[in-house]
Amino acid sequence: MTTEPVWVEVDLDAIEHNLQEIQREFAGRSTLCIVLKADAYGHGIDLLGPVVIAKNIEMLGISSNREAAQLRALGFTGRLLRLRSAQPQEMQAGVHWNIEEWIGGFPHATTASAIATASGRSIPVHLSVNSTGITREGIDVSRPAGLAELRALASLPGLDVRGIATHFPLEDQQDIRAGTARFVDEAETATSVLREQGATSRIDRHCATSYAGLTVPESRLDLVRIGAALYGDTTADPKRFRRAMTVRSRVAAVNGYSAGETVGYERTHVLERDSVLASVPVGYGDGFHRSLGGRAQVLIRGKRAPVIDLPGMNCLIIDVTEVHGVFPGDDVVLYGRQGGGEVTSHDLELANTQIAADLYTAWGRILPRFAVGSAARRPALAVR
Numbered sequence: 496m497t498t499e500p501v502w503v504e505v506d507l508d509a510i511e512h513n514l515q516e517i518q519r520e521f522a523g524r525s526t527l528c529i530v531l532k533a534d535a536y537g538h539g540i541d542l543l544g545p546v547v548i549a550k551n552i553e554m555l556g557i558s559s560n561r562e563a564a565q566l567r568a569l570g571f572t573g574r575l576l577r578l579r580s581a582q583p584q585e586m587q588a589g590v591h592w593n594i595e596e597w598i599g600g601f602p603h604a605t606t607a608s609a610i611a612t613a614s615g616r617s618i619p620v621h622l623s624v625n626s627t628g629i630t631r632e633g634i635d636v637s638r639p640a641g642l643a644e645l646r647a648l649a650s651l652p653g654l655d656v657r658g659i660a661t662h663f664p665l666e667d668q669q670d671i672r673a674g675t676a677r678f679v680d681e682a683e684t685a686t687s688v689l690r691e692q693g694a695t696s697r698i699d700r701h702c703a704t705s706y707a708g709l710t711v712p713e714s715r716l717d718l719v720r721i722g723a724a725l726y727g728d729t730t731a732d733p734k735r736f737r738r739a740m741t742v743r744s745r746v747a748a749v750n751g752y753s754a755g756e757t758v759g760y761e762r763t764h765v766l767e768r769d770s771v772l773a774s775v776p777v778g779y780g781d782g783f784h785r786s787l788g789g790r791a792q793v794l795i796r797g798k799r800a801p802v803i804d805l806p807g808m809n810c811l812i813i814d815v816t817e818v819h820g821v822f823p824g825d826d827v828v829l830y831g832r833q834g835g836g837e838v839t840s841h842d843l844e845l846a847n848t849q850i851a852a853d854l855y856t857a858w859g860r861i862l863p864r865f866a867v868g869s870a871a872r873r874p875a876l877a878v879r
């Protein structure tokens with residue numbers, strides 16, 4: 496057992512299970528892109544990359560060149576798609592790993608074209624269009640200027656257009672249905688413009704994420720980009736997918752205090768009764784934000800205990816008055832299951848007022864990570 500004060504466990508059996516469910520759902524109908532960006536949503540490409548690669552996935556979704564390098568070093572020879580627009584500097588370096596680039600607009604396309612021309616090889620690209628109205632990048636094909644840009648883009652040298660893509664701003668089925676319909680129309684326009692200019696590669700239309708793909712079948716089109724379901728964090732079909740991440744710590748000190756005392760920095764909490772408080776060595780320096788103070792709950796001895804103070808850099812205080820027999824060294828779960836209890840993504844969302852991934856993608860990258868589950872003990876995966 497680790498002696499770290501707080502750590503992340505990644506259940507590789509859950510990852511394998513989820514991947515199998517994803518393949519069962521999508522494979523054979525749409526090309527499957529499994530999304531491993533942000534170091535596999537904080538779960539660690541080092542830990543689950545080998546599990547995913549072993550399943551012969553056609554395409555992996557990444558964000559950074561570092562992730563591309565890591566996956567190539569692990570032996571992945573399939574397609575890599577970058578799920579955001581790259582800076583020119585990244586894109587230039589990315590040619591080395593044969594990354595398919597997400598093209599976010601006409602100026603971005605000219606940059607890609609220049610890099611391709613200078614490097615003497617074409618760059619495979621996916622053209623982002625703003626059909627869903629996320630309006631963060633992507634050409635707006637509905638504007639005359641956008642259509643003109645599309646024509647100009649289609650004649651740029653060095654770009655091998657493999658896909659037309661868009662991304663949904665909302666996990667709402669009606670919104671997704673409307674966005675998909677508009678995307679299908681605009682993708683048809685874009686494809687015919689590209690063909691007129693001589694594009695020959697297969698052009699895949701793609702917009703579906705985990706939620707869209709699982710709840711609105713017509714959004715699947717030619718390719719689906721699945722992240723959240725792999726990690727067991729989707730509201731689309733929550734019983735089917737198992738959460739892979741658990742965040743754990745242990746109690747350090749335990750003490751009794753009298754009603755009327757204030758607790759922690761800024762004296763934000765006042766004890767209303769005589770209380771038993773436990774310190775847990777996790778704080779904002781570990782990604783457990785001060786804003787969670789007074790809002791989050793943890794599990795101890797299978798019961799919920801509230802975080803009552805404003806967390807310090809490496810310490811927070813829980814009220815364990817109603818949890819009997821708490822002692823230094825007791826297990827604490829900040830995210831995940833303990834006994835019959837569970838801190839869910841929804842609980843984190845309530846405490847943090849943002850989606851759970853807003854917290855755990857950082858936790859996974861700040862804290863020490865360990866693989867658990869029988870898949871973690873298989874020899875081929877133990878070589879690290």
Ligand SMILES: *Cc1c(COP(=O)(O)O)cnc(C)c1O
Nearest residue numbers: 530578662704705720721722723
């Ligand atoms: C992260 C991301 C996805 C994956 O979405 P999930 O909801 O995690 O399945 C798909 N497409 C793009 C462009 C993304 O950035």
